[in-house]
Amino acid sequence: MARRIGVVTAAGLALAAGIFAFVHFQPGTRAAIPPAPPAVPVSIAAVTARDVPVRLHAIGNVEPFTSVAVKARVDGQIVAVKFKEGDEVRQGAVLFEIDRRPFEAQLRQAEANLAKDKALLDHAVQQESRYKDLLDKKFISPDAFEQVRTNAATARATVGADEAAIESVRLMLEYCTIRAPVTAYAGKIQIQQGNLVKANDASPLVVLNQVVPIYASFAVPEQDLADVRRYQADGELRVAASIVDSGKPPVQGRLSFVDNTTDLSTGTIRLKAQFPNADKSLWPGQFVEMTLTLTTQPGALVAPATAVQNGPQGQYVFVVKPDDTVELRDVKVARTEGGDAVIASGLAAGERVVTTGQLRLAPGIKVRADAPKAA
Numbered sequence: 001m002a003r004r005i006g007v008v009t010a011a012g013l014a015l016a017a018g019i020f021a022f023v024h025f026q027p028g029t030r031a032a033i034p035p036a037p038p039a040v041p042v043s044i045a046a047v048t049a050r051d052v053p054v055r056l057h058a059i060g061n062v063e064p065f066t067s068v069a070v071k072a073r074v075d076g077q078i079v080a081v082k083f084k085e086g087d088e089v090r091q092g093a094v095l096f097e098i099d100r101r102p103f104e105a106q107l108r109q110a111e112a113n114l115a116k117d118k119a120l121l122d123h124a125v126q127q128e129s130r131y132k133d134l135l136d137k138k139f140i141s142p143d144a145f146e147q148v149r150t151n152a153a154t155a156r157a158t159v160g161a162d163e164a165a166i167e168s169v170r171l172m173l174e175y176c177t178i179r180a181p182v183t184a185y186a187g188k189i190q191i192q193q194g195n196l197v198k199a200n201d202a203s204p205l206v207v208l209n210q211v212v213p214i215y216a217s218f219a220v221p222e223q224d225l226a227d228v229r230r231y232q233a234d235g236e237l238r239v240a241a242s243i244v245d246s247g248k249p250p251v252q253g254r255l256s257f258v259d260n261t262t263d264l265s266t267g268t269i270r271l272k273a274q275f276p277n278a279d280k281s282l283w284p285g286q287f288v289e290m291t292l293t294l295t296t297q298p299g300a301l302v303a304p305a306t307a308v309q310n311g312p313q314g315q316y317v318f319v320v321k322p323d324d325t326v327e328l329r330d331v332k333v334a335r336t337e338g339g340d341a342v343i344a345s346g347l348a349a350g351e352r353v354v355t356t357g358q359l360r361l362a363p364g365i366k367v368r369a370d371a372p373k374a375a
Contacts, residue, residue, distance in 0.1 A: 041370035042357035044320055045304050049349040052300040052337055053293050056228075060218030060241065060273075060290040062282045064211060066182050069204035072197040073175040074098060078205075081193045089180040089208065096178040096205055098197065103176060107169040114162035121155035128152040184208035209284050214277040216241050216253070218290040219268035228258065228271070231294045239273035241288040243281070251275050251282060255292065300334075301343040307353040308333055308341050317347070318354040318361050326354060328363050 080097035083089055131148040134140045187207040191197060197205070216239075220228065231237060232255065240250035253275035262269050273290070275282055282288070307317045308331065315333055318326040331346030347353070354361065361367070 037366075039324065039366040039368040040357060040360050042361070042367045043355045044352050044367070044369045045307065045355050047301055047303045047343070047347045047349055047351045047353060049299050049301055051296050051298050052302060052340070052342055054295045054297055054335075055337065056220050056224055056292040056294065058218040058220055058290045058292075060216040060288050062241075062284055062286040062288060063215040063217055063272075064184075064209035064284045065213050065215055065274075066184065066208075066210040067284075068181055068184065068208045068210075070095060070178060070181075070206050070208060071200055071204050072096075072098060072178065073199050074103070074172050075196075075198050076102065076176065077196050078191060078193050081189060083186055085186060085189055087186050089184060089186055091180055091183045093180045094177055095180055095186075098176040098178070100173055100176045103169055103173045107166065107173065110162060110165045110169050114159065114166060117155065117158045117162050121152070121159050124148075124152035124155040178205070180208060182208060182210050183212070184210040211280055211282070211284065212277050214275050214282050214284070215256070215272050216275065216282065216288055216290060217270060217272045219263070219266065219270050220292070222262045222267050222269050225258075225262075225269050227294055228255075228292070232258070238293045239275075240291040240293075241273070241275060241282060242291070243286065243288055248281065250291070251277070297342070301347055301349060302337075302340045303343055303347060303353055304355045305336050305339055305341040306355045309358055318358055319347070320352040320354060320367060323366075324368065325364050325366050326361050 076098040078096055079099050082094045082096065089095065128148050128151075131140060131145045135142065135145040185208065187209065189206050190203055191205050228237070237255040239253045239255050241253065242248075242250040253273045255271060256274040257272035259270040271292070273292075303317070308315050309317065314330060316328055316330050319329045321327055329346055332344040334342045334344040336342070354367065357367075357370070
């Protein structure tokens, strides 16, 4: 029985081999070849050489060019407020009026004292002249004349003091009218009309912020300080401030200040830029994106930043060879500028790199450029 099964099995195998030989070796037939894997669709961009600015980026805070806390310089009652909160006030414009009547009364009193003391001075001067004649004729002693001369000098000093007192009262009368020291925007009025104020009180009457021009301060890492100082010595450094999510073009200004010490808690140094702000697009307290341009690097190799991948051995890109297969290439990125990566080494101008679709790639895989999608 076992022998019969073996014979049948051998006959079956011989028949299968014959059929395969007949099909495989018939004239006009070819062996079935497995199809090649399809090319992987990817996005491709060329490496270019162009001039690229060297920039520092930071988040900044807008500050007023000048901030003035307006305070009273005399005691009294506020009788008038000549502006509204939020108004733009011009330099010299009247802001507050303090009751002038007490100082006008002091002025009249000081003027009366001056008139009285001037009359006494005239009498003392005439007496001094008469006594001088008597002294020349030996009718009085030198001590008697000296006493008269002293009285005249005292009268002159008293008149001088009266004149100074009048100037002081007149100055206090001027202080009763509080004017804007700069052209600026007024904040909240802290003390309303009718209230009593004291000279140099702790609380200001109002705070004025000058916004034309305006400052924006920001911090950069301390290791960038040497570059900032070096390029600043060559000329003025330009700074751009962008309002986040505003859709408006950046506001252009210049670097105006580098702090003289480093913040030990953050390891940064404070910088300040000045902007003309003629359109008042920047406002105190805003957060803005700051871009400080140090210089321009000529002929830098640039590739899209999306082409650069991070792996266990560092950064790499997939380079598309002439036969449309890819090669994995290690690169070094000097810095990123917007959506571009400035390549320090690993690529050459004109080479093509994969910018999207890297997850499906390996060295030697064939790729094809994916057609851009319609907007």
